[in-house]
Amino acid sequence: MxxxxxxxxxxxxxxxxxxxxxxxxxxxxxxxxxxxxxxxxxxxxxxxxxxxxxxxxxxxxxxxxxxxxxEPEPDEPDWICPNCGETVDGFLDRCWNCNTPHPEEGGAPP
Ligand SMILES: [Zn+2]
Missing domain, CATH: 3.30.70 (Alpha-Beta Plaits)
Structure with missing residues:
Protein backbone atom coordinates (compact mmCIF):
# COMPACT_ATOMS: atom_id res chain seq x y z
CA MET A 1 0.00 0.00 0.00
CA GLU A 71 -8.57 20.29 -13.69
CA PRO A 72 -10.76 23.31 -13.00
CA GLU A 73 -12.47 23.48 -9.62
CA PRO A 74 -14.82 20.49 -9.43
CA ASP A 75 -17.13 22.06 -6.91
CA GLU A 76 -19.55 23.65 -9.32
CA PRO A 77 -22.41 25.59 -7.82
CA ASP A 78 -25.86 24.09 -7.70
CA TRP A 79 -28.09 25.19 -10.54
CA ILE A 80 -31.80 25.63 -11.03
CA CYS A 81 -33.42 23.55 -13.74
CA PRO A 82 -34.98 25.92 -16.30
CA ASN A 83 -37.65 23.37 -17.10
CA CYS A 84 -38.98 22.17 -13.74
CA GLY A 85 -37.39 24.58 -11.28
CA GLU A 86 -35.67 21.91 -9.15
CA THR A 87 -32.27 22.60 -7.58
CA VAL A 88 -29.65 20.33 -9.15
CA ASP A 89 -26.24 19.49 -7.68
CA GLY A 90 -23.43 21.26 -9.53
CA PHE A 91 -21.63 18.09 -10.56
CA LEU A 92 -24.66 16.89 -12.50
CA ASP A 93 -24.92 18.12 -16.06
CA ARG A 94 -28.55 17.10 -16.35
CA CYS A 95 -31.56 17.66 -14.13
CA TRP A 96 -32.10 14.66 -11.87
CA ASN A 97 -35.83 15.24 -12.09
CA CYS A 98 -36.63 15.84 -15.74
CA ASN A 99 -33.30 15.19 -17.52
CA THR A 100 -33.04 18.71 -18.91
CA PRO A 101 -29.38 19.53 -19.72
CA HIS A 102 -27.53 22.21 -17.74
CA PRO A 103 -28.43 25.50 -19.47
CA GLU A 104 -24.78 26.65 -19.51
CA GLU A 105 -23.23 23.30 -20.34
CA GLY A 106 -22.35 24.42 -23.83
CA GLY A 107 -21.27 21.78 -26.28
CA ALA A 108 -21.86 18.85 -23.94
CA PRO A 109 -22.91 15.70 -25.75
CA PRO A 110 -26.58 14.75 -25.34
ZN1 LIG B 1 -35.78 19.61 -14.30
Missing part, protein backbone atom coordinates in the same frame (compact mmCIF):
# COMPACT_ATOMS: atom_id res chain seq x y z
CA UNK A 2 1.21 3.48 -0.80
CA UNK A 3 -0.24 6.91 -0.11
CA UNK A 4 -0.74 8.78 -3.35
CA UNK A 5 -2.51 11.88 -2.07
CA UNK A 6 -3.01 13.81 1.17
CA UNK A 7 -5.80 16.32 1.45
CA UNK A 8 -6.96 18.55 4.27
CA UNK A 9 -10.52 18.28 2.98
CA UNK A 10 -12.07 14.82 3.58
CA UNK A 11 -14.69 15.44 0.93
CA UNK A 12 -12.04 16.26 -1.64
CA UNK A 13 -9.99 13.23 -0.60
CA UNK A 14 -13.08 11.10 -1.05
CA UNK A 15 -13.63 12.61 -4.47
CA UNK A 16 -10.07 11.74 -5.49
CA UNK A 17 -10.51 8.19 -4.20
CA UNK A 18 -13.81 7.79 -6.01
CA UNK A 19 -12.29 8.93 -9.28
CA UNK A 20 -9.37 6.54 -8.92
CA UNK A 21 -11.79 3.73 -8.13
CA UNK A 22 -13.82 4.59 -11.20
CA UNK A 23 -10.66 4.15 -13.26
CA UNK A 24 -10.07 0.70 -11.80
CA UNK A 25 -7.57 1.44 -9.04
CA UNK A 26 -7.96 -0.32 -5.70
CA UNK A 27 -7.91 2.51 -3.18
CA UNK A 28 -8.69 3.24 0.44
CA UNK A 29 -8.91 6.49 2.40
CA UNK A 30 -7.15 6.71 5.76
CA UNK A 31 -7.81 9.22 8.52
CA UNK A 32 -11.14 10.02 6.96
CA UNK A 33 -12.93 10.00 10.30
CA UNK A 34 -10.17 11.50 12.41
CA UNK A 35 -10.98 15.12 11.69
CA UNK A 36 -12.50 15.52 15.14
CA UNK A 37 -9.37 14.12 16.78
CA UNK A 38 -7.22 16.97 15.56
CA UNK A 39 -5.79 19.17 18.28
CA UNK A 40 -2.95 17.31 19.91
CA UNK A 41 -1.57 15.91 16.69
CA UNK A 42 0.07 18.03 14.01
CA UNK A 43 -2.62 18.84 11.47
CA UNK A 44 -0.91 17.02 8.60
CA UNK A 45 -0.91 13.81 10.69
CA UNK A 46 -4.69 13.69 10.64
CA UNK A 47 -5.34 14.80 7.11
CA UNK A 48 -7.15 12.20 5.03
CA UNK A 49 -4.82 10.14 2.87
CA UNK A 50 -5.69 8.29 -0.30
CA UNK A 51 -3.81 5.00 -0.58
CA UNK A 52 -3.55 2.54 -3.43
CA UNK A 53 -3.70 -1.10 -2.40
CA UNK A 54 -1.31 -2.31 -5.08
CA UNK A 55 2.15 -0.72 -5.02
CA UNK A 56 2.52 -1.37 -8.74
CA UNK A 57 -0.36 1.03 -9.37
CA UNK A 58 1.01 3.82 -7.19
CA UNK A 59 2.91 5.63 -9.89
CA UNK A 60 0.00 5.58 -12.33
CA UNK A 61 -2.38 6.63 -9.57
CA UNK A 62 -0.22 9.63 -8.66
CA UNK A 63 -0.22 10.69 -12.28
CA UNK A 64 -4.01 10.48 -12.35
CA UNK A 65 -4.29 12.48 -9.11
CA UNK A 66 -2.04 15.17 -10.59
CA UNK A 67 -4.32 15.27 -13.61
CA UNK A 68 -7.43 15.61 -11.44
CA UNK A 69 -5.85 18.43 -9.46
CA UNK A 70 -4.93 20.24 -12.65
Missing amino acids: QAVHTDRDPIHAGWIAARLEAEGFGVTVRNYYLGGAAGELPPTEVWPEVWVLDDREAEAARARVAAYLA
